[in-house]
Amino acid sequence: MSETCVIFDVGGVLEFTPETGWVERWEERLALPHGTVGERMRDVWAAGGVGTIGEHDVHAEVASRLGLDAPRVEAFMADLWAEYLGTPNNELIDHVRGLRGRCRLGILSNSFVGARERETALYGFDELVERIVYSHEIGIEKPDPLAFEAVCAALGVRPESCLFVDDVAVNVEAARAVGMQAHLFEDNARTLTRIAAHLDAGRPVSS
Template sequence: MTVEAVIWDFGGVFTTSPFEAFARYEAEKGLPKDLIRKVNSTNPDSNAWALFERNEIDAKGFDELFLAESTALGHPVPGREVLPLISGAVRPRMVAALKACKQHFKVGCITNNMVSHHSPGADAPQQAAGAMGQILPLFDHVIESSKAGVRKPDPAIYLMMCAALGVKPEACVYLDDLGINCKPAAALGMRAIKVVDVDQTLAELSAATGLIFEDGVAA
């Protein structure tokens, strides 16, 4: 089927991966490598991360629950120290690729986020000047887990986006930096691209869409 829409994750796609910041924090604190990722992957549907991204707990609740979960794994880490690690540096070539795709296809964004930290609806002046405030308005439709009450990898959130854009899953390309989020997209019939680095991503996006990207710009 002809591509009609390109659907994007946000963090780790348009910005550098928070995993890099997690690794630096762990090294600085003398913590085991990938501890934060282990906390986040333990009980993935009901842990502090999942509850916060569905807006079922507030920042204080996240701080306390993440501390309890990391303590259970033997290394206490307050959740309030993890939140600042989420935001990464913008990848200009990916933003340029989004703008190029927008000229040819519908574009949507599905982001797992936290309403009190990572949503353009909160702390508006600061967010408006940040990456999300600059990039999210480019999309035809945005679904934020903290507002929708559902998060990736729940297939329902991908179908919500398809309905909003008026397209079938088979007509979509989906980009995400997490394989666990790409799998349900692929299962629904989307062409899923796991974002590893910018060059690899643009090459696969070019193959999927037929656009040729020169420094992020479609030629």
């Protein structure tokens, strides 16, 4: 198989993840000022993103900091995951499935502890690509250059052979800084065109 490689972000690319307003609804339900949940949970969310806290402890911190009993903690976390997981970008997922055997395929995601299990169960990303690199498993988030190096190492490819697709501009620029080709996801049509150009060239091409 060619070393040519395409690596995808998840949220905002393979998944559509619009804000659902779940935090605001909980603040209203708990009679908390706007922004309170974010302030109280900020360090927990950050720790979950790099895997320095487990799911059990996340639940414990939610209970303690927001004054929720066990059933309401479960409901709170269910709302969090509903927004996090969003809905599948089926057109792009189907296209990626059709690329298997034509190029190397990977995922690099700024994630949260518990994401692999849920995304595997819901979307089967583990069968879609060869390697998935989650920030909560490697302890590094994009746009840190080490995150891009980690996914290239996992796939055994050179950065120069890879096209990285993300919906966040700073991550796209960071990927380019380590030598990858990169595309800012805005819609499926332009993304599919960019992937085709990368594969047809078999070498780095400019966006």
